[in-house]
Structure formats: C-alpha cells, structure tokens
Amino acid sequence: METDVNTLDNDDAIDYSLTWTEGGVVAPGGFLASGVAAGIKRSGRRDVCVVAALESVPTAAVYTQSSMAAPPVTLTRKHLADGLARAVVVNAGNANACTGAAGHANALAMAETAATQLGCEPHDIAVSSTGVIGVSMPMQAVLSGIREATAALDSATGDDAAEAIMTTDTFLKQTAVRVEVDGRSFTVGGMAKGSGMIMPNMATMLAFLTCDAPLSSAACDAALRAAVDASFNRITVDSDTSTNDMCMLMASGAKGGKGIEPADAAFDAVAAAVAHVCTELARMIVRDGEGATKFIEVTVRGAESDADAPDAARSIANSPLFKTAIFGADANWGRVAMAVGKSSAKVDQDTLEVIFAGITTCRNGMAVEFDEIEATEALAADEIEVIADLHLGQGAASVWTCDLSYEYVRINGEYRT
C-alpha cells in the first residue's frame, strides 16, 4: 500500500522534494513506539500501543465532531490544550465510549499509568481508544498493557504500534516521507486505522503522525488542519461518523535548527509532507473500507461554486445505489445524475456530463452511446475514477470512497455478536 512515488516536485515559490522512506511513526528522529497484546481483543492480537517522544514536544490534534465524543477524546482535548505532549497511548478492542463517569476515570487512569512509566505528568499524555461502544474497559488488562508497552519502546520499527490500533482493518496502515528544503531534511511518519464509519468530518479513524522538524505548537496545528482538510475529510466509506476519531501530529524537533512557524518558508515544505502522509493514509483507509473491493475517486468539476463541488461529490460517494453499481461493475450514470440531483449543489440537467473510468456515458444530461463491454471491463479494475462535470463554473473537488459489497453487510451484521 506504500506509495512508490519517489520524488515529487512542487511548483510553488519554495522548492522542496518528497521521498518515501521506511519506518512509519518512528521514521522521524526522536520517537519510540511499541505495541503489545494485552488481552482486550478477543483474537489475542496486539491491542495496546504507545508512541512517545523523548520529552514533551509540540503536538496538535483534531477530533470527532460527534456530540457523543468518547471520554478519551474529551481527556486528550484537555491534555493538549497547552500544545504539548510526551506520548500517546492507544488501545483497540474497546472504544471506552458511552461509559459515563467510569469511562472518564478510566481514560485518566490510562494517562496516569503511562505518565508514571515515562516519568512525566499525566497532562502530557494523549489517550485514544477504538473498538466496541458501551462496554466497560477491562482496566487491569489495559493498564498492564500500557506498562508492558512503555517498557518495550524502541525506535526500530512502527509495525507493532500500527498493528495494535487495527480493528476490522485487514492490513497495516503506515507510511513516512522525507522532505528536503533549503538544505535541511525532515521526516514525517504516520500510522492509521479505518475502516468502517468513515465519513467527514473525522470518521472512525485514528491517525498518529510524527515529525522531526522543529515546528512550534502553532505550526503543528496549522500543518495538521490543512492536511486533514485535504485528506481525511475527503474520504467516506458509509456516511457514518464515530465517537472516537482523532488525528494527531507530534513534532520532536530532533533535526534541530531554527524553529519553524507557519509564516516561515520551510513551513510549506513540512506541511506538504504532512499532507502527503495524511493523503496516503486516507487512501489506505478507503482501500480497506469494510468489504471494499474497489477504490473509487469521485470528482465533481465545473461546479458553480467551490462549496457546491464537495457537496455534490459526497452525495455521489455516499449513495448506496451508486456504490452497489460500482460493486457490480455497472456504468450506471443515472445514479450519478440522481445523486447530484439530490445534493444541494446547483445542477443544470442539460449540461451534466458523466465519465466512468475514462468513458463518457452521459453528455448534456443525456445518454451517450458507449461500449458496455468495454465499460464493464474498465469497471472491473480495482481503482475507478468517476467524474461528474456540471459545466457551470470552475468549482472542483474529489472525494475517495469504496464500493458497497455483500461483505460490508456481513462484517457489520456480525461485528458485535
């Protein structure tokens, strides 16, 4: 799933280049990670992880917008108010959501245990949980898992940590990229988990990024927000939104040199690297959407306004009828027309154009003759591009989603039981 794009050049004012590199969250200097099996998941797999800096470092995060936000989200929001963190502890298998006052106490106990082990204050610890909602946390297992994980911290590989945050994910999601700018070199790494309930803004989705550039807390925050807008907030699996989402960026500054603020020239390069890692992780999440057999990029262009484009694109990408058609390799452009029609975007039915995998199926709002066999073959690919051109203006946006398959129904009909 890693990108094989080795070098990207940007055409902005400042020159920088991005190079893929190994290691995930420990690729940047100044970070340690580990993941252990604490017995929270029934499967016996790894389920507790820690990602730690060597001291408290600038950190930013964005969170679920659900009004049912879980205790770990509430706690982390409080702990990161000062823009600093030493480490994040994460467990999978139990979301610690809808768990009342005990849930809050348990999230705090996770932070306190990690802080004792690492020799820092509890408010320097971010806490994150994912899994089943409404079940008390098995705290004995969780806390001994945290103790074990902090003892196992090393800088060799992020694999164990990335594995420990998986729930119904079928593959490990991590990547890292090196950015060269103005004679300086920084690395950004990250790991994430999906894979159902993926919908802007911030779906059941955890992502933890690390960076060795000397970003200030404000620079961390600015880079992360821009990156999330262009990546995680552009993906949707099933329109559902979770109670536990969190995306976090820690900046160790291990590479030293002059501190980087949002107004500095080097900031754009580091922000591009953060956006690149977020984009790669977001694509992996969609590709691993529950039951997904295909990755779909839905682009709406020619929208009258910039706001119309993502609205129409999401309406298409969230339509169960559209998603099942792609699952069936059916160039059913009528469902694209239906979906843009029900969106709040301005649409002129006499100008709509729909292109499936390079094949124009509808122009001026009407069917175009196309080779159905060719289309079916093109739609059998595992990556599909669908374009709706409204021909009304310059607004454009892309959204990534996956198809809706039998397997989605099976996974979610049987998940809890």
Add this chain to the structure above:
Amino acid sequence: METDVNTLDNDDAIDYSLTWTEGGVVAPGGFLASGVAAGIKRSGRRDVCVVAALESVPTAAVYTQSSMAAPPVTLTRKHLADGLARAVVVNAGNANACTGAAGHANALAMAETAATQLGCEPHDIAVSSTGVIGVSMPMQAVLSGIREATAALDSATGDDAAEAIMTTDTFLKQTAVRVEVDGRSFTVGGMAKGSGMIMPNMATMLAFLTCDAPLSSAACDAALRAAVDASFNRITVDSDTSTNDMCMLMASGAKGGKGIEPADAAFDAVAAAVAHVCTELARMIVRDGEGATKFIEVTVRGAESDADAPDAARSIANSPLFKTAIFGADANWGRVAMAVGKSSAKVDQDTLEVIFAGITTCRNGMAVEFDEIEATEALAADEIEVIADLHLGQGAASVWTCDLSYEYVRINGEYRT
C-alpha cells in the same frame, strides 16, 4: 399488507370513523382504472396504466425535490397548475429521466395520446414514469400501451393499474378506506410503488390517490400535503432520492353534497382518511424496501426541539451500520448512540436512553444489563421498534425504515445489467 384495523375513532373535535375497504384507486366513486403490458419492461409484465375520472376534477400533487427532476414531473407540474386533471397515465420500466428535449416531447406525446382517447385536453392529463434513467422511451410501445389502457378502463378493480406501476417491488401496494362523518360517507383509495431510493423528501416513489368527496382543488392540496408530511416524508430506505417522485390526489366529488373546503368541519375527516391511506402505502413501501427483511420504526423522543427529533431519527434510520445491525438481530445500541451523535440534534451523552424492541439497552448514556438471548429473539421479529430517548425536552418523531441486507446489494449491483 392491507390494514386489518377495521374502525378507528379519533379524539378530535369532529367525530368520524375509518373503515378499510377493497378496490384500491377505484374504491371511491367516479374513477376507472386499467393496466396493460406494453412491452416496456423486459419481463413482459404490465407496465402502462391509466387512472381516470369521468371529467376533469380537482387534483393536487407533490413532487421530487431533485434538481434533476424528469420531464414527466416537469410536465405534470405544469398541467396541474390549474388544480384540475381528468386522468394520470403512468409507465414503468423507463423513467424518461436525463433524456433531454426528446424526453420532454415524449412526455407531452403521452399526455396528448391519452387526451385524444379520453376526449379531453392534454393539459388535463398528468404523466408519470419510473424505471431506468437515461434511456430513450420506446414511444411506439408506450403510446400503443396508452391507447390499449384507455380502451380497457373499468371500475371493477385497481389491481391491474397497481401492478403496472411496480418496478423492483415484490408485492402490489394498494388500499382504500371509508370515512363516515356527520351522516356523510366518503371513500379514499390509493396505490403506490417503491422500493429503493426511498428517502424524504419524496423518494423513488409514486403514489396515486383517489377520493369521492367534493373537495376543492385547495382542499385536495391541503389534505395531500399534510398526509405526505406525516407518511411518505417519514420513510427512508437508503437515503437516495429519485428524479421521478410524485404523489397525487384526485377528488371526483362523486358522492355529491356540499363542497368541502379546508376550513370545513368535514375536511378534517377526509384529510384523516387521506393520511391513513398514505400511511398504509408508506409502510408497505418500507416493508418492501429493496432486500428488506425487517420493518423498523425508529422513534426519537425527549428531544429539546421539534426539529431535533426527526433529524436524529433520520440519522439513525439512514445509518448503514445501524441497518446492518438490525439485519443481524444485534441490539447494538452503540450504533444508535453514534448516529444521534453525528446528527445535528442536541444530545447529552449522560441522558441518552436506547430501547430495542421493548428492551432497555442503554440508560444515562451507559450500557444496561440485558439478556442478550432475549434481545436477539426479539430482534428476529419482522417488525422492530427502536426508541432513542434524549431526555432533554418534549420533541418526538418517528421514521420508518428497513434493514440493510445482502439482498439490497445483490438487487442494486445487478439492476441495470
């Protein structure tokens, strides 16, 4: 699927009673109907129908809110501007949507042909189409179907007409009710088709109602709008909305007597009968949702405002994760919590209560001990009630939906091909 409620008494100021009766759209006096097989559907089943009054009569309709509204919708909106119609002609198998100028000409030709046969003006004819989007109408078949159907009109039964509007529907949807008020007796009948793309407001859904009360055009409109708000706009199958929806009410006045305006005492009784028929048809549509194995009533109560309740109820009812859980007979209240959390309704996570089929699974936002085996058994029923009580105020609303099964994916992955 018919209601077996024989007599309903209301507790309002005016006394009336409702009694179920046979006959569908021809149960009320003054209507004829027919349905024929014109060769539009590949299956060779009935696909063209006509419902006609003996002269032009007061008629009202509500339409899809899609900006991709199909030519028959645009035409009918124009033809009913004067509040009068003689007949409606409907075809299934082809939606005449996304068909450009030819589509408009074809819709008009359908009205003209019916008008010639019935000896009225084209603007007295409503036209409705449902089926595949973006394919030219096979006009020779359609027009000869209309001629055949007008020749076959009779008042014996609405069955043929109700059959001719079906697409992926698995059963015929029609009902009728007699209302007694103040010594007068009126009948309201109706037929409908579903069954995918069902979402407020007005999904792929056609419904045609008839009535022999002497309603004015204004009374028709008022009765229909109130009824649709309380029925068809409260159902959702998959959050998708169609290009062709229409719900229409014709009032023949065949029962004679003093004309009925919205302010008259008898109006409330007739309006209640119209609402009853719409509600029965809406429930049938949900029960026949594509791939549905269960009928689900989602009620949100205790909402802070009246607007919050339907918003939260729809968020639950449209959640694929909730719908697959019900398919799996899983009392997964965490997904209800997630869904109310992502809605725009005000939610306090410490007061949420969730009840599945009479079993409280969550109280004060936390899990309640319940017998999982008992819950699984209760959720194996084919009609399920799920209540989310926000405990914040008096707002309440119910929405009807169905579960999301393997069969939904199969039907919609294979529909067009």
